[in-house]
Amino acid sequence: MKVDVLLGLQWGDEGKGKIVDVFTPKYDIIARFQGGPNAGHTLEFEGIKHVLHTIPSGIFRENVINLVGNGVVIDPVVFKAELDKLAPFNIDFKKRLFISKKAHLILPTHKLLDAASETSKGNNKIGSTLKGIGPTYMDKTGRNGLRVGDIFSPNFQEKYQTLIDKHLGILSNYDDFTYDLPSLEKDWMIGIALLKSLNAVDSEHFLNTALLNGKKILAEGAQGTMLDIDFGTYPFVTSSNTVTAGTCTGLGIAPNKIGNVIGIFKAYCTRVGSGPFPTELLDETGERMRQEGREFGSTTGRPRRCGWIDLVQLKYAIMINGVTELSMMKADVLSIFDAIKICTHYEIDGQKITDFPFDLNDLEVKPIYIEMEGWKANLTALESYDDAPQELKNYVLYLENELHVPISLVSVGPDRKQTLLK
Numbered sequence: 001m002k003v004d005v006l007l008g009l010q011w012g013d014e015g016k017g018k019i020v021d022v023f024t025p026k027y028d029i030i031a032r033f034q035g036g037p038n039a040g041h042t043l044e045f046e047g048i049k050h051v052l053h054t055i056p057s058g059i060f061r062e063n064v065i066n067l068v069g070n071g072v073v074i075d076p077v078v079f080k081a082e083l084d085k086l087a088p089f090n091i092d093f094k095k096r097l098f099i100s101k102k103a104h105l106i107l108p109t110h111k112l113l114d115a116a117s118e119t120s121k122g123n124n125k126i127g128s129t130l131k132g133i134g135p136t137y138m139d140k141t142g143r144n145g146l147r148v149g150d151i152f153s154p155n156f157q158e159k160y161q162t163l164i165d166k167h168l169g170i171l172s173n174y175d176d177f178t179y180d181l182p183s184l185e186k187d188w189m190i191g192i193a194l195l196k197s198l199n200a201v202d203s204e205h206f207l208n209t210a211l212l213n214g215k216k217i218l219a220e221g222a223q224g225t226m227l228d229i230d231f232g233t234y235p236f237v238t239s240s241n242t243v244t245a246g247t248c249t250g251l252g253i254a255p256n257k258i259g260n261v262i263g264i265f266k267a268y269c270t271r272v273g274s275g276p277f278p279t280e281l282l283d284e285t286g287e288r289m290r291q292e293g294r295e296f297g298s299t300t301g302r303p304r305r306c307g308w309i310d311l312v313q314l315k316y317a318i319m320i321n322g323v324t325e326l327s328m329m330k331a332d333v334l335s336i337f338d339a340i341k342i343c344t345h346y347e348i349d350g351q352k353i354t355d356f357p358f359d360l361n362d363l364e365v366k367p368i369y370i371e372m373e374g375w376k377a378n379l380t381a382l383e384s385y386d387d388a389p390q391e392l393k394n395y396v397l398y399l400e401n402e403l404h405v406p407i408s409l410v411s412v413g414p415d416r417k418q419t420l421l422k
Contacts, residue, residue, distance in 0.1 A: 001211045001212075001214055001215065001216065001217070002211075002257050002258060002259030002260075003031075003207075003211070003217045003218070003219050003247065003251070003253050003257055003258055003259060004027075004216075004217070004218050004219070004259045004260040004261070004262065005218075005219045005221065005244050005247050005258060005259075005260070005261045005262065005321075006019060006020055006023070006218055006219065006220055006221065006262040006264065007220075007221030007224075007225065007242065007243070007244065007261070007262075007263065007264065007321060008221060008222075008223060008224030008225060008242070008263075008264050008265070009224060009225050009263040009264060009265040009314060009317040009318065009321070009323070009326075010224045010225070010226055010265055010266060010269055010270070010271075010313070010314070010317070011223075011224050011226045011227055011233075011269070011270065011271040011272070011275075011277070012222075012223040012224035012227055012271075012272065013040075013224070013266075013270055013272065013295075013297070013304060014224060014264040014265055014266055014329055015042075015264055015266070015327075015329035015330065015411060016041055016057070016220065016221065016222070016264050017041025017042050017052060017057040018042065018057075018329075018411065018414065018416060018419075019262070019264055019327050019329075019409065019411070019419075020041070020056070020057035020058060020218065020220050021057050021058065021060065021061070021416055022409075022416050022419050023218060023262075024057070024058040024061045024064055024218070025061060025064075026216065026218075027058070027064065027216045027217060027218045028064065028065060028210070028215040028216050028217065029064070029065040029066075029067060029207070029210055029215055029216070029217045029218070030056040030057065030058030030059075030064060030065070030066050030067070030217075030218050030220055031056065031066075031067040031068075031069050031203075031207065031217060031218070031219050031220065031251055032054070032055075032056045032067070032068050032069055032071075032072050032219075032220050032221075032222065032250075033069045033071045033072070033219050033220070033221060033246055033247045033250030033251045034069075034071040034072060034221065034222060034223075034240040034241060034242060034246045034250045035071075035072060035073075035133075035221070035222030035223055035238065035240055035242070036053075036054060036072055036073035036074065036075065036106060036131060036133050036136070036222075037053040037054055037074075037075045037078040037079075037106070037129075037131045037133075038053075038129040038131045038133045038222075038223070038238065040052075040053055040297065041053075041057045041220075041222070042414070052082060053078055053082060054068060054072065054074055054075070054078060054079050054082060055068070055079075055082050055083075055086075055097065056068065056220050057220060058218070058220075059086065059091060059096060059097065060089070060091070062096075064096065065096060065098060066096055066097050066098070067098045067099070067100070067201075067203055067206065067207070067251075068097075068098070068099045068100060068103055069100050069103065069203055069219075069250045069251040069252075070100040070101075070102035070103050070203055070204070070250060070251065070252065071103075071240060071241075071246060071249060071250020071251065072100070072103050072250070073103065073104045073105070073106050073132075073133060073136045073137065073140075073240075074099070074103050074104070074105055074106060074148065074195070075105075075106040075111075075131065075132065075191070076105065076106075076188055076190075076191025076192050076194065076195055077187045077188055077190075077191045078131075078191075079191060079194070079195065080190065080191040080194045083194065093198065094198070094199065097198060097199065098198075098199045098200075098201050098203070098206065099148055099195070099198055099199065099200050099201070099203075100148065100200075100201065100202075100203035100204075101147060101148050101149030101200050101201065101202055101203070102147055102148070102149065102202075102203065102204075103147060103148045104136055104137075104139070104140045104145045104146065104147050104148075105136070105145070105146045105147065105148065105150075105151075106131070106132040106133070106136045107132070107136075107146065107160070107163060107164065107167070107188070108181060108184035108185055108188050109163075109164055109167035109168065109171070109181070110132030110135040110136045110139070110167070111130065111131065111132035111135075111184075112132075112167070112171060112177075112179050112181075112184075113132070113135040113167055113170060113171065114130050114131065114132045114133070114134060114135050115130050115177075116171055116174040116177045117134075117135075118130060119174075119177070120174060129273075133238065133239050133240075134239045135167075136239075137239035137240060138239070139163065144162075144163060144166070145163070146159060146160060146163060148195065148200055149200065151192055151195060151196055152196065152200070164181075168181075203251065203252060204251070204252025204253075205252075207251055207252065207253060208252070208253070208257075211257065219247045219250075219251060219253070221242055221243075221246065221247075222242065223238050223240075223242045224242060224317075225242055225243055225316075225317040225320060225321060226271075226313065226317065227242055228240075228241055228242040228243050228246075228320075229241060229242075230243075231243060231320050233275050233276050233360055233361070234359075236273065236274050236275025236276070236361075237275075243320050243321050244258065244261050244320075244321040244322055258322075260324045260325060261321055261322050261323045261324050261325075262323070262324070262325055262326075262327060263317065263318060263321060263323035263325070263326050263327070263405070264326075264327045264329060265309075265314060265317075265326065265327075265328060265329065266309070266328075266329045266330045267309060267328055267329065267330055267331045267333065267334050267395075268289060268293075268306065268307065268308055268309050268330070268333065268334060269306070269307045269308065269309055269310055269313075270293075270295050270304040270305060270306050270307075271304065271305045272297050272302055272304050272305070273302070275361075276360035276361055276365075277305055277307060278307075278310060278312075278313070278343065278346060278360065278365045278367050279307035279308045279309070279310045279343045279367045280305050280306070280307040281306055281307045281308070285337075286305075286306045286307065287306075288336060288337075289306040289307075289333065290303060290304060290306045292333045292336050293306070293330055293333040308340070308341040308342065308343055308367075308369065309341075309342055309343065309399075310343045310367070311342060311343055311344050311399075311402055311403070312343065312344075312345065312346055312353070312354060312355075312356055313356060314403060315354075315356075315402075315403060316355070316356035318403060318404075318405055323405050324405065325405065325406055325407075325408045326399075326400075326403065326405050326406065326407045326408065326409075327407070327408065327409040327410075327411065328396065328399070328407050328409070328410050328411065329411040330411060331379055331392060331395075331410050331411065331412050332378075332379040332380050332411075332412045332413055332418075334374065334375075335374070335375060335376060335377055335378060335379055337374045337376075338373075338374050338376065339371050339372065339373060339374055340371070340372050340373075340374050340395065341369040341370070341371050341372075342369060342370050342371075342372065342398070342399075343367040343368065343369055344368055344369070344370055344402070345367075345368040346365045346366065346367060346368065347365070347366040347367075347368055348363055348364070348365055348366075349364075352368065372391070372394065372395055372398065373391050373394070374391060375388075375389040375391035375392045375395075376389075376391075377389045377392075379392070379412035379413070380412055380413040380418055382412050382418075382420060383420075384420065385410060385420040385421065385422050388410070388420065392410075396410065396422075406422075407422060408421065408422050409421055409422065410422065
């Protein structure tokens with residue numbers, strides 16, 4: 001058996017949570033491999049909208065194991081809040097939810113460091129969600145972070161205080177930055193007590209044993225390819241590897257155990273926070289797209305920047321990830337437009353560019369578009385792709401021909417039922 005991977009191909013918010021939920025019945029285990037509470041995976045079914053930040057998106061399906069991998073960073077406060085919100089649905093967490101002992105913990109002071117650092121940057125902010133993700137990964141690579149397995153250690157309190165003292169020393173360098181650490185610590189310790197009651201496992205052994213026993217595993221990514229620390233639009237990126245390779249380091253899965261790679265993309269583009277965005281629409285069209293698509297961050301509530309689909313960027317993401325099939329999201333949002341644009345090339349210094357460049361931050365990029373006829377039809381009640389408007393089929397066919405990867409799924413609404421399989 002091999003591990004299939006599902007991840008975002010743009011700047012996050014592509015709709016990964018919904019598709020994981022749709023695909024989950026085909027799998028025995030859903031495993032998150034990176035990111036943390038800066039992610040927001042939205043699922044909608046039976047008239048209820050759910051937003052998950054750390055817990056894998058297969059949690060609502062019975063008889064499916066959900067694993068938080070070692071590449072994830074966990075905020076005990078956010079984790080507890082997620083579980084509290086799921087309490088009315090009688091989910092057996094003891095049976096369904098497992099956590100890697102090697103997953104790192106977000107401390108209260110990590111969030112304080114995040115806020116202090118971002119505030120100090122002024123106009124050069126990177127658009128952090130202020131969830132403490134960056135400082136936690138910095139301590140991880142600095143080899144002095146705290147992990148889930150540490151909470152079971154008899155000297156956990158000593159390890160915790162050592163790291164807190166280090167952080168307080170750093171915070172003392174920020175003038176006029178005030179905080180109330182004791183109040184933050186109280187909720188954090190309550191979250192730690194909850195974590196201790198859950199299933200903490202050596203996840204690399206857990207998953208590889210499952211593979212040997214013929215179990216089907218889906219690795220769930222967070223954020224998107226263009227936010228990858230190595231291959232994204234640096235420095236306006238997240239602090240982890242959001243690409244397929246992150247599955248190996250974030251779960252302990254060998255490269256030869258990777259199977260299908262399912263790339264999720266919107267029929268247009270969005271981005272939250274700062275950073276380059278070549279096809280961004282700073283006009284009425286962009287605002288209409290935002291309102292129709294309800295493009296506001298599920299984690300931060302911030303308005304998302306909107307623009308037409310970008311094939312230069314998308315081809316790059318497909319290449320980096322080794323994508324074998326595509327899922328196109330939010331086709332229904334574009335129903336309001338008479339014509340739809342597709343960016344096929346960039347123009348930089350008078351030259352047409354097809355390869356995604358090193359540093360968009362220092363370049364003046366002009367997107368080159370082709371235009372296709374819009375479908376101008378309500379797609380949300382469709383039950384079969386065969387019944388879709390021809391204009392939508394033309395759009396999908398054009399993308400498949402350009403991207404050289406089949407689009408196997410088209411989403412036409414937020415509910416799990418509003419999903420067309422090709």
